Amino acid sequence: MTDTATRELPLQEIDEVIIRFAGDSGDGMQLTGDQFTSISAALGNDLSTLPEFPAEIRAPQGTLAGVSAFQVRISDFEITTPGDAPTVLVAMNPAALKAQLHNLAQGGALIVNTDAFNERNLEKAGYASNPLDDGTLDDFRTYPVPMSQITRDAVAEHGVKPRDAERSKNFFALGLISWMYTRPVEPTLEFINTKFRGRTQVIDANTSAFKAGYNFGETAEIFEAHYEVKPAPLAPGEYTNVNGNTALAWGCIVAGQLARLPVFLGSYPITPASDILHEMSLKKNFGVRTFQAEDEIAAAASAVGAAFGGALAFTSTSGPGLALKGETLSLAVSLELPLVVLDIQRGGPSTGLPTKPEQADLMMAMYGRHSESPLPVVAPRSPADCFDIAIEACRIALKYRTPVIVLSDGYLANSSEPWLLPEVSSLPDIGVEFATEFNGTNEDGDGIFLPYLRDPETLARPWAIPGTPELMHRVGGIEKEDGTGNISYEPENHQLMIDLRQAKVEGVDVPDVEVAGDVDADLAVLGWGSTWGAIDAAAGRLREAGFAVAHVHLRHLHPLPANLGDVLQRYRAVVCPEMNKGQLCDIVRAKYLIDVEHIGKIDGVPFTTGEVTDAVRSRLEALSTV
Amino acid sequence: MTDTSFTPTTQPGDWASDQEVRWCPGCGDYSILTALRMLMPSLGTEPRNTVFVSGIGCAARFPYYMNTYGVHGIHGRAPAIATGLAMARPDLDVWVIGGDGDMLSIGGNHLIHALRRNVKIKLLLFNNQIYGLTKGQFSPTSEIGKVTKSSPMGSLDAPFNPLAVALGAEASFVARTHDMDRQHMMDTFRRAHAHDGAAFVEVFQNCNVFNDGAFEGVTKKQNRDANLIPLSDGEPIRFGADGEFGVIDEAGCARVVHTADVSSDELLVHDESKHDPSTAFMLARLARGPFEPTPIGVFRAVRRSEYAMATTRQLAAAQQQQGSADIAQMLRSRGTWFV
Ligand SMILES: Cc1ncc(C[n+]2csc(CCOP(=O)(O)OP(=O)(O)O)c2C)c(N)n1
Numbered sequence A: 001m002t003d004t005a006t007r008e009l010p011l012q013e014i015d016e017v018i019i020r021f022a023g024d025s026g027d028g029m030q031l032t033g034d035q036f037t038s039i040s041a042a043l044g045n046d047l048s049t050l051p052e053f054p055a056e057i058r059a060p061q062g063t064l065a066g067v068s069a070f071q072v073r074i075s076d077f078e079i080t081t082p083g084d085a086p087t088v089l090v091a092m093n094p095a096a097l098k099a100q101l102h103n104l105a106q107g108g109a110l111i112v113n114t115d116a117f118n119e120r121n122l123e124k125a126g127y128a129s130n131p132l133d134d135g136t137l138d139d140f141r142t143y144p145v146p147m148s149q150i151t152r153d154a155v156a157e158h159g160v161k162p163r164d165a166e167r168s169k170n171f172f173a174l175g176l177i178s179w180m181y182t183r184p185v186e187p188t189l190e191f192i193n194t195k196f197r198g199r200t201q202v203i204d205a206n207t208s209a210f211k212a213g214y215n216f217g218e219t220a221e222i223f224e225a226h227y228e229v230k231p232a233p234l235a236p237g238e239y240t241n242v243n244g245n246t247a248l249a250w251g252c253i254v255a256g257q258l259a260r261l262p263v264f265l266g267s268y269p270i271t272p273a274s275d276i277l278h279e280m281s282l283k284k285n286f287g288v289r290t291f292q293a294e295d296e297i298a299a300a301a302s303a304v305g306a307a308f309g310g311a312l313a314f315t316s317t318s319g320p321g322l323a324l325k326g327e328t329l330s331l332a333v334s335l336e337l338p339l340v341v342l343d344i345q346r347g348g349p350s351t352g353l354p355t356k357p358e359q360a361d362l363m364m365a366m367y368g369r370h371s372e373s374p375l376p377v378v379a380p381r382s383p384a385d386c387f388d389i390a391i392e393a394c395r396i397a398l399k400y401r402t403p404v405i406v407l408s409d410g411y412l413a414n415s416s417e418p419w420l421l422p423e424v425s426s427l428p429d430i431g432v433e434f435a436t437e438f439n440g441t442n443e444d445g446d447g448i449f450l451p452y453l454r455d456p457e458t459l460a461r462p463w464a465i466p467g468t469p470e471l472m473h474r475v476g477g478i479e480k481e482d483g484t485g486n487i488s489y490e491p492e493n494h495q496l497m498i499d500l501r502q503a504k505v506e507g508v509d510v511p512d513v514e515v516a517g518d519v520d521a522d523l524a525v526l527g528w529g530s531t532w533g534a535i536d537a538a539a540g541r542l543r544e545a546g547f548a549v550a551h552v553h554l555r556h557l558h559p560l561p562a563n564l565g566d567v568l569q570r571y572r573a574v575v576c577p578e579m580n581k582g583q584l585c586d587i588v589r590a591k592y593l594i595d596v597e598h599i600g601k602i603d604g605v606p607f608t609t610g611e612v613t614d615a616v617r618s619r620l621e622a623l624s625t626v
Numbered sequence B: 001m002t003d004t005s006f007t008p009t010t011q012p013g014d015w016a017s018d019q020e021v022r023w024c025p026g027c028g029d030y031s032i033l034t035a036l037r038m039l040m041p042s043l044g045t046e047p048r049n050t051v052f053v054s055g056i057g058c059a060a061r062f063p064y065y066m067n068t069y070g071v072h073g074i075h076g077r078a079p080a081i082a083t084g085l086a087m088a089r090p091d092l093d094v095w096v097i098g099g100d101g102d103m104l105s106i107g108g109n110h111l112i113h114a115l116r117r118n119v120k121i122k123l124l125l126f127n128n129q130i131y132g133l134t135k136g137q138f139s140p141t142s143e144i145g146k147v148t149k150s151s152p153m154g155s156l157d158a159p160f161n162p163l164a165v166a167l168g169a170e171a172s173f174v175a176r177t178h179d180m181d182r183q184h185m186m187d188t189f190r191r192a193h194a195h196d197g198a199a200f201v202e203v204f205q206n207c208n209v210f211n212d213g214a215f216e217g218v219t220k221k222q223n224r225d226a227n228l229i230p231l232s233d234g235e236p237i238r239f240g241a242d243g244e245f246g247v248i249d250e251a252g253c254a255r256v257v258h259t260a261d262v263s264s265d266e267l268l269v270h271d272e273s274k275h276d277p278s279t280a281f282m283l284a285r286l287a288r289g290p291f292e293p294t295p296i297g298v299f300r301a302v303r304r305s306e307y308a309m310a311t312t313r314q315l316a317a318a319q320q321q322q323g324s325a326d327i328a329q330m331l332r333s334r335g336t337w338f339v
């Protein structure tokens, strides 16, 4: 370590920074990013994160396939996306540099671990010559740092085996970045102490590496300045940093409390949905029963069984699993039992891009079952919104006795944002009553139970659970007679039941859609799901550039808000960015005969604000010339 | 073995629903239905605490005919539906009814997993060695060479032995009975009901329309003495009108012998509760098909941790360790900050 006297570096105030930590999957980049996020959250910045995992668990070290990255954006104003291009890239090895450099903004800062740029690693990353000195990095502000060496030196005193010494280098990087953005050191030291409790040597090594990184920034004389990002004007209150899968799992658990029902989850592991199963499995003290089934069909079927028994039942999966659940969901449609299906969409078809997001399961959610099997579909718009959408899905499922599909995606699942915690007392009561008494009489005037006698308002059927005296009844997938639920092959009855099931779902009480931005604009951007953040930010940019843009975002995809047709008719043009080939466009066109224009992207990477801005801008410019 | 001190609170008629039974006249399913309806009052349970779950097939129509709670599900998935139900409601008596196609073909996966988990459900497989409801294709228990509409030159598929499958899946209760002997059915189902875990019972069931007489070789009155081997716990395995036949363990294979030819201590003594399933497996494989001496009764009944109760115990332990449900605390569990 250089031993110069402390220099007084200028402290520059900036409104935001987008940092991307990239390294080998064994380098601890997710941990580093997470911790930087936590410190920044505590400082009051608004923030948004985007982790990027390799598809393989242990891809060969040093290869492009093994690169793991974590992007975090912190700001002193409100943001809705993790940012388009990082302005700072931390590259722990040549593969990370090669995989990520194209993302870095022009003139961005690049901090590289020069020690990793040896011949072997360069070759594994596919570099013919060393990018550190062949001009590749000329467009960037490059800060070469021998991270491995300094880390080894810093931890030497703790007697760490040479092989393990380098493992602390992510904490060196974290220390350096903490210095650059004037983050306090105490929270990270505390974090190291709790995270590695009981492993004194690891605590000592990571602490020393972290401090070495921090001090390096201050003393190394390679940085011109360090920076400060002031707190953002967020609504006052208590916040936590939450990703979509955690918020969704918590929403499901809380929904059980709000409905006063035991929670059951049947699930089969699949990326990027498994974390929901993991999180709910940790919450057994809430009475949550999780069942890791033998396959997705059994997962859905077990949830149907639990629902028949009176549980608030869930099944979580991703696209390939939703395909397998199709027949079981039709059964649930026919049995008219509450059931919530969580589909965390990923790239397809087939195994596709399992760790990357896509929004291409919309049609499957809407129509991907045999015959007429309508069911409600909802979608969260941000990581924190996953909590609310889970409760909303349960509310609908319980009130209308129907399966409901929640369409999240791999982007929402893993990215995180600050969440202003709700007052528990402000959460809705979504409880429903089980049937306990006869609801009809037979020819002899005796009381009987009619399992398909509907509530005249909601068209929901009574939910009588086993154990209830006198209400024994059978439900099944064969067409049922209206009212009695007995097997019926009568033509008129089938028509009636098809119509009733449809009417029930069409009648779900969905709030009207609200227009954000310039209500009187010529153009509206229509969106659903995780594109909300990018569209919202793009609309903001376009407004700053003098354009008027309306933003219409759907959380309810089936049924659609009653006012949607009228709202969209008001605009000369409606465009719809989606990570698919135009699935919402097709639905809206078919329903309202409105010529919605598709803005598509299916490359496994969420829309950037810039991409939406450019696409919408060109449409706006075309409009103004006609 | 009815408990004489027990006064039933229900009659068989209380267990019959008002629905017309629609199996073909003469179908073996009728006698199984009668046996169950007659058995239920003596089990000490109530219709309201009983659920019949089924898949699809002729056999799977069963729930409609019982005045209990019931789910007629989808083809093959009944064990999975029942697993969810039994987990959510360990207080219920859950029965699963299915055919050989339902439980061993499309639903084979769910069957073996329900058995290995040992969730407390009673699975009755009505084996008629044919697809009844779809009008007579060969099934996963049909013999090789079976000529059906989908196998006009004879089927090429080697059949499953349902009991061997169940034993291979570590089922804790495995039994076989047949539709021609009501008392034997009732005794076997009673044992299944009393078992604390997954109980698997194969019922030889005659489909008189598409596979008539498939089990006649063993179940017809005049064949029973020679070809049914009643298993009785703790007893040497003997059969025949005068007990003239017996079963021995010949180097790991069960073999039928004339008792006169062996000393009495050579006969295999049946032990249901033997933890090692290999003797049960050997007995399950004694007959190559229902045309030669075939054991019936309880092959295996062992104690193993029951899944739904084990789940409940984990919930209780979690409450002890983590405290009871507290939403506000959960939402703050990843750290918070104030703005
Ligand atoms: C997904 C699906 N595939 C196929 C069928 C058609 N099907 C109904 S019952 C059945 C087989 C019935 O045979 P088994 O289970 O032995 O019952 P059995 O009718 O003999 O009692 C088939 C193939 C179906 N209902 N669902």
Ligand code: SF4
Pocket: B022, B023, B024, B026, B027, B028, B029, B058, B059, B128, B132, B133, B206, B207, B208, B209, B210
């Ligand atoms: S087809 Fe066979 S199994 Fe089905 S009801 Fe008729 S006789 Fe019984």
Ligand SMILES: [Mg+2]
Pocket: B057, B099, B100, B101, B126, B127, B128, B129, B130, B131, B132, B139
């Ligand atoms: Mg059959």
